[in-house]
Amino acid sequence: MNTKLPYHRYHLALLTSLYDTLRAQSVLMAQVPEESNLLFLERFEELIAQLEAGDQDALYSGQEVICQVITRYPQVAHLIPRDLLWYFGGDCLHYMPDEEIAQYQLLDEHQAEAEARGEEFDWEQARQLLMQQAVRGS
Template sequence: MISDYHPFHLNLLKVAYNNLLRHDPFDQNQLSENDAEFRHQLDALVDAMEQQRGDYIESGQEILSRLVRHYPELVPLVPRDLFWYFGGECLHYMPDDEIEIFQQLDEERHAAESENRPFNYEETRARILGLH
Protein backbone atom coordinates (compact mmCIF):
# COMPACT_ATOMS: atom_id res chain seq x y z
CA MET A 1 0.00 0.00 0.00
CA ILE A 2 1.35 3.39 -0.99
CA SER A 3 1.45 5.83 1.91
CA ASP A 4 1.33 9.59 1.71
CA TYR A 5 3.60 9.81 4.79
CA HIS A 6 6.87 10.51 2.97
CA PRO A 7 5.42 12.90 0.33
CA PHE A 8 3.61 14.85 3.06
CA HIS A 9 6.86 15.38 4.98
CA LEU A 10 8.83 16.14 1.83
CA ASN A 11 6.33 18.88 1.08
CA LEU A 12 6.69 20.25 4.62
CA LEU A 13 10.47 20.27 4.21
CA LYS A 14 10.17 22.22 0.95
CA VAL A 15 7.84 24.74 2.61
CA ALA A 16 10.28 25.13 5.51
CA TYR A 17 13.17 25.48 3.07
CA ASN A 18 11.40 28.26 1.16
CA ASN A 19 10.44 30.01 4.39
CA LEU A 20 14.00 29.87 5.70
CA LEU A 21 15.41 31.32 2.48
CA ARG A 22 13.15 34.36 2.83
CA HIS A 23 14.61 35.26 6.26
CA ASP A 24 17.87 36.67 7.53
CA PRO A 25 20.60 35.53 7.17
CA PHE A 26 19.63 33.33 4.21
CA ASP A 27 18.00 36.15 2.24
CA GLN A 28 21.31 38.02 1.97
CA ASN A 29 23.43 38.18 -1.20
CA GLN A 30 26.59 37.40 0.72
CA LEU A 31 26.38 34.56 3.25
CA SER A 32 28.95 33.86 5.91
CA GLU A 33 30.82 30.59 5.54
CA ASN A 34 28.67 28.95 8.24
CA ASP A 35 25.41 30.21 6.73
CA ALA A 36 26.47 29.09 3.25
CA GLU A 37 27.38 25.64 4.59
CA PHE A 38 24.02 25.33 6.36
CA ARG A 39 22.18 26.33 3.20
CA HIS A 40 24.19 23.81 1.17
CA GLN A 41 23.33 21.06 3.69
CA LEU A 42 19.66 22.06 3.53
CA ASP A 43 19.76 21.93 -0.29
CA ALA A 44 21.35 18.48 -0.12
CA LEU A 45 18.73 17.28 2.37
CA VAL A 46 15.85 18.33 0.12
CA ASP A 47 17.51 16.59 -2.83
CA ALA A 48 18.27 13.40 -0.88
CA MET A 49 14.76 13.25 0.52
CA GLU A 50 13.26 13.78 -2.95
CA GLN A 51 15.32 10.87 -4.25
CA GLN A 52 14.92 8.84 -1.02
CA ARG A 53 18.62 8.13 -1.13
CA GLY A 54 21.35 8.02 1.42
CA ASP A 55 20.92 8.72 5.07
CA TYR A 56 18.56 11.67 4.74
CA ILE A 57 16.95 10.87 8.11
CA GLU A 58 20.28 11.33 9.90
CA SER A 59 21.02 14.43 7.83
CA GLY A 60 17.63 15.85 8.76
CA GLN A 61 18.33 15.25 12.44
CA GLU A 62 21.67 17.02 12.16
CA ILE A 63 20.29 19.98 10.21
CA LEU A 64 17.29 20.56 12.49
CA SER A 65 19.50 20.30 15.57
CA ARG A 66 21.90 22.79 14.03
CA LEU A 67 18.97 25.08 13.23
CA VAL A 68 17.87 25.03 16.88
CA ARG A 69 21.40 25.72 18.14
CA HIS A 70 22.48 28.37 15.65
CA TYR A 71 19.26 29.94 14.36
CA PRO A 72 16.74 29.61 17.21
CA GLU A 73 14.75 32.59 15.94
CA LEU A 74 14.04 30.64 12.73
CA VAL A 75 12.78 27.44 14.39
CA PRO A 76 9.12 28.58 14.20
CA LEU A 77 9.45 28.49 10.39
CA VAL A 78 9.86 24.70 10.49
CA PRO A 79 6.75 22.58 11.00
CA ARG A 80 6.92 20.52 14.18
CA ASP A 81 6.07 17.44 12.13
CA LEU A 82 9.61 17.47 10.76
CA PHE A 83 11.12 17.19 14.23
CA TRP A 84 9.03 14.05 14.73
CA TYR A 85 9.72 12.71 11.23
CA PHE A 86 13.50 12.97 11.55
CA GLY A 87 13.43 11.86 15.19
CA GLY A 88 16.63 11.18 17.11
CA GLU A 89 18.04 14.28 18.75
CA CYS A 90 15.17 16.33 17.29
CA LEU A 91 12.81 14.74 19.81
CA HIS A 92 14.67 16.58 22.58
CA TYR A 93 13.19 19.79 21.19
CA MET A 94 9.61 18.57 21.50
CA PRO A 95 7.52 18.68 24.68
CA ASP A 96 5.96 15.44 25.92
CA ASP A 97 2.40 16.41 24.96
CA GLU A 98 3.51 17.10 21.39
CA ILE A 99 5.32 13.76 21.22
CA GLU A 100 2.15 12.02 22.41
CA ILE A 101 0.16 13.57 19.56
CA PHE A 102 2.63 12.36 16.94
CA GLN A 103 2.80 8.93 18.58
CA GLN A 104 -0.97 8.65 18.30
CA LEU A 105 -0.81 9.65 14.66
CA ASP A 106 1.89 7.06 13.94
CA GLU A 107 -0.04 4.36 15.79
CA GLU A 108 -3.10 5.02 13.64
CA ARG A 109 -0.96 4.99 10.49
CA HIS A 110 0.75 1.72 11.41
CA ALA A 111 -2.58 0.09 12.34
CA ALA A 112 -4.06 1.02 8.96
CA GLU A 113 -0.98 -0.19 7.10
CA SER A 114 -0.88 -3.51 9.00
CA GLU A 115 -4.56 -4.06 8.16
CA ASN A 116 -3.90 -3.02 4.55
CA ARG A 117 -6.62 -0.39 4.65
CA PRO A 118 -6.47 3.11 3.19
CA PHE A 119 -4.97 5.81 5.36
CA ASN A 120 -4.82 9.51 4.64
CA TYR A 121 -2.02 10.95 6.75
CA GLU A 122 -2.94 14.58 6.22
CA GLU A 123 -6.61 14.11 7.11
CA THR A 124 -5.82 12.03 10.18
CA ARG A 125 -3.21 14.59 11.28
CA ALA A 126 -5.75 17.41 10.94
CA ARG A 127 -8.30 15.46 12.98
CA ILE A 128 -5.85 14.63 15.77
CA LEU A 129 -4.52 18.19 15.90
CA GLY A 130 -8.07 19.56 15.94
CA LEU A 131 -7.64 21.43 12.67
CA HIS A 132 -11.06 20.41 11.28
Protein backbone atom coordinates in the same frame (compact mmCIF):
# COMPACT_ATOMS: atom_id res chain seq x y z
CA MET B 1 1.72 -0.67 -2.99
CA ASN B 2 3.95 1.61 -0.92
CA THR B 3 1.56 3.18 1.60
CA LYS B 4 4.37 5.25 3.17
CA LEU B 5 5.02 7.22 -0.04
CA PRO B 6 2.39 9.94 0.61
CA TYR B 7 3.74 10.25 4.17
CA HIS B 8 7.27 10.89 2.89
CA ARG B 9 6.09 13.25 0.15
CA TYR B 10 4.13 15.27 2.70
CA HIS B 11 7.20 15.68 4.90
CA LEU B 12 9.46 16.39 1.93
CA ALA B 13 7.09 19.21 0.94
CA LEU B 14 7.29 20.61 4.49
CA LEU B 15 11.08 20.40 4.41
CA THR B 16 11.27 22.11 1.02
CA SER B 17 8.99 24.89 2.26
CA LEU B 18 11.17 25.36 5.34
CA TYR B 19 14.26 25.54 3.12
CA ASP B 20 12.63 28.18 0.92
CA THR B 21 11.62 30.17 4.00
CA LEU B 22 15.13 30.07 5.44
CA ARG B 23 16.64 31.17 2.15
CA ALA B 24 14.28 34.11 2.07
CA GLN B 25 15.03 35.19 5.65
CA SER B 26 17.45 38.09 5.42
CA VAL B 27 17.72 38.13 9.21
CA LEU B 28 19.81 34.95 9.01
CA MET B 29 22.55 36.69 7.14
CA ALA B 30 23.00 39.34 9.82
CA GLN B 31 23.65 36.97 12.73
CA VAL B 32 25.78 34.24 11.14
CA PRO B 33 28.72 34.78 8.76
CA GLU B 34 27.57 34.65 5.14
CA GLU B 35 29.92 31.80 4.19
CA SER B 36 28.57 29.71 7.06
CA ASN B 37 25.00 30.40 5.91
CA LEU B 38 25.79 29.38 2.37
CA LEU B 39 27.42 26.12 3.47
CA PHE B 40 24.47 25.34 5.72
CA LEU B 41 21.95 26.04 2.95
CA GLU B 42 23.95 23.82 0.57
CA ARG B 43 23.83 21.02 3.13
CA PHE B 44 20.09 21.58 3.54
CA GLU B 45 19.63 21.41 -0.22
CA GLU B 46 21.64 18.16 -0.36
CA LEU B 47 19.36 16.70 2.31
CA ILE B 48 16.31 17.46 0.20
CA ALA B 49 17.94 15.85 -2.85
CA GLN B 50 18.84 12.74 -0.85
CA LEU B 51 15.30 12.39 0.45
CA GLU B 52 13.89 12.90 -3.05
CA ALA B 53 16.14 10.07 -4.20
CA GLY B 54 14.74 7.84 -1.46
CA ASP B 55 17.95 7.66 0.59
CA GLN B 56 16.77 6.50 4.03
CA ASP B 57 20.16 7.39 5.57
CA ALA B 58 19.22 11.00 4.92
CA LEU B 59 16.86 10.79 7.90
CA TYR B 60 19.93 10.94 10.16
CA SER B 61 21.24 13.97 8.29
CA GLY B 62 17.80 15.50 8.64
CA GLN B 63 18.03 15.29 12.43
CA GLU B 64 21.27 17.24 12.32
CA VAL B 65 19.97 19.86 9.89
CA ILE B 66 16.75 20.49 11.81
CA CYS B 67 18.61 20.70 15.13
CA GLN B 68 21.07 23.13 13.52
CA VAL B 69 18.22 25.35 12.37
CA ILE B 70 17.06 25.55 15.98
CA THR B 71 20.51 26.25 17.43
CA ARG B 72 21.92 28.44 14.66
CA TYR B 73 18.79 30.47 13.95
CA PRO B 74 16.64 30.46 17.11
CA GLN B 75 14.71 33.48 15.82
CA VAL B 76 13.15 31.26 13.12
CA ALA B 77 12.91 27.98 15.05
CA HIS B 78 9.17 28.56 15.44
CA LEU B 79 8.86 28.22 11.65
CA ILE B 80 9.85 24.54 11.75
CA PRO B 81 6.71 22.43 11.32
CA ARG B 82 6.28 20.15 14.33
CA ASP B 83 5.72 17.26 11.91
CA LEU B 84 9.35 17.55 10.81
CA LEU B 85 10.59 17.16 14.37
CA TRP B 86 8.63 13.90 14.62
CA TYR B 87 9.54 12.74 11.12
CA PHE B 88 13.28 13.01 11.73
CA GLY B 89 13.03 11.92 15.37
CA GLY B 90 16.20 11.34 17.38
CA ASP B 91 17.61 14.57 18.77
CA CYS B 92 14.72 16.52 17.24
CA LEU B 93 12.42 14.98 19.85
CA HIS B 94 14.21 16.96 22.57
CA TYR B 95 12.37 20.01 21.23
CA MET B 96 8.94 18.44 21.70
CA PRO B 97 7.01 18.22 24.99
CA ASP B 98 5.95 14.77 26.18
CA GLU B 99 2.26 15.47 25.47
CA GLU B 100 3.04 16.28 21.86
CA ILE B 101 5.19 13.16 21.48
CA ALA B 102 2.28 11.10 22.82
CA GLN B 103 -0.01 12.58 20.15
CA TYR B 104 2.43 11.72 17.39
CA GLN B 105 2.85 8.19 18.78
CA LEU B 106 -0.92 7.79 18.59
CA LEU B 107 -0.83 8.96 14.98
CA ASP B 108 1.84 6.38 14.20
CA GLU B 109 -0.35 3.69 15.74
CA HIS B 110 -3.34 4.78 13.64
CA GLN B 111 -1.16 4.73 10.55
CA ALA B 112 0.12 1.22 11.31
CA GLU B 113 -3.43 -0.03 11.89
CA ALA B 114 -4.63 1.44 8.59
CA GLU B 115 -1.69 -0.06 6.72
CA ALA B 116 -2.33 -3.46 8.33
CA ARG B 117 -5.86 -3.30 6.91
CA GLY B 118 -4.44 -2.27 3.50
CA GLU B 119 -6.04 1.16 3.73
CA GLU B 120 -4.68 4.54 2.71
CA PHE B 121 -3.74 6.81 5.61
CA ASP B 122 -3.82 10.57 5.21
CA TRP B 123 -1.25 11.68 7.79
CA GLU B 124 -1.99 15.38 7.44
CA GLN B 125 -5.74 14.98 7.84
CA ALA B 126 -5.39 12.54 10.75
CA ARG B 127 -2.95 14.91 12.49
CA GLN B 128 -5.32 17.84 12.11
CA LEU B 129 -8.22 15.85 13.53
CA LEU B 130 -6.17 14.61 16.46
CA MET B 131 -4.85 18.10 17.24
CA GLN B 132 -8.40 19.53 17.11
CA GLN B 133 -9.58 16.84 19.53
CA ALA B 134 -6.67 17.64 21.85
CA VAL B 135 -7.57 21.35 21.83
CA ARG B 136 -11.23 20.59 22.57
CA GLY B 137 -10.23 18.19 25.33
CA SER B 138 -8.05 20.71 27.18
